[in-house]
């Protein structure tokens with residue numbers, strides 16, 4: 461029998477749930493901050509047609525190339541940018557792509573990156589320790605492994621890998637430097653841990669820690685989430701799929717904080733923070749893949765989807781109709797609840813837009 465070698469692919473995770481959470485609608489405008497192989501982007505464009513638009517961002521130029529080919533049928537309604545999502549707001553300003561109806565983050569790396577032996581993400585293949593999403597980044601995994609002190613390495617492996625054997629691993633690494641390849645590192649970690657590990661390979665957590673550090677993944681995520689709020693139109697949706705607890709914690713805390721009116725420490729007698737909610741949680745509980753999906757795509761097993769909807773802050777509520785309703789969009793009838801927005805717009809039209817204070821007092 462002839463065995464066919466199939467080309468590596470990336471199977472998008474929680475696609476139906478993502479489309480639902482984004483509330484994708486025809487004519488909507490969306491941002492996919494982690495374009496990858498374009499699986500989610502294709503689903504968004506399919507669901508938002510006719511008239512949908514998509515801005516796709518990926519730090520990896522290879523991903524942009526693959527997604528561009530996949531999304532060719534939608535080329536007139538897509539804009540694909542090879543950049544880090546840490547610059548999300550600047551990208552949207554530069555390309556005049558805001559406000560939007562939905563923003564998606566599908567974090568981490570794609571199966572294509574993991575299975576590309578030359579990228580150094582996996583200990584399944586021997587390759588130089590690189591792990592950069594973008595070749596323009598200066599620091600590689602080899603730089604970190606070979607230049608950090610033992611205590612810095614132990615801290616990094618513990619913090620980003622949640623690895624219990626971080627001190628032993630760091631000690632072995634420092635004693636065996638220089639370390640150039642993935643397999644060399646994986647064997648050192650195996651020796652350091654005495655291969656004590658359940659189902660996962662002993663080097664899994666060390667490789668995760670290095671990848672997070674090389675790509676500053678957690679800092680970039682925090683920066684991008686803050687920027688996303690300013691780009692969402694009224695009732696626009698923010699959807700994030702994460703694959704490990706460090707990412708998920710950041711997303712959960714961010715969404716919870718931004719959906720509360722006061723974030724003063726518990727026990728503060730009166731509010732001093734002045735914080736007002738600008739998000740509403742769409743799902744109280746995190747969404748995870750069905751067992752059928754996990755069986756079909758084992759990589760999906762750790763996925764967690766969280767979604768929130770943009771609401772107006774009190775400040776915005778009292779501003780002009782233009783600011784509140786992003787009026788051009790609303791008058792074009794592009795939003796999900798044009799009737800409600802028209803009503804809001806009318807109440808603002810009935811007052812002098814510069815006398816918002818009077819309006820507030822009349823409520």
Ligand SMILES: C[S@@+](CC[C@H](N)C(=O)[O-])C[C@H]1O[C@@H](n2cnc3c(N)ncnc32)[C@H](O)[C@@H]1O
Pocket residue numbers: 470471472473493494495496497498499500501517518519520523543544545546566567568569570593675680
């Ligand atoms: C899990 S994959 C996305 C897969 C995609 N949803 C699909 O359906 O094919 C994550 C992608 O995010 C990209 N990425 C990770 N961090 C990034 C960042 N800070 N800026 C831009 N892209 C990033 C990676 O290069 C990778 O292609």
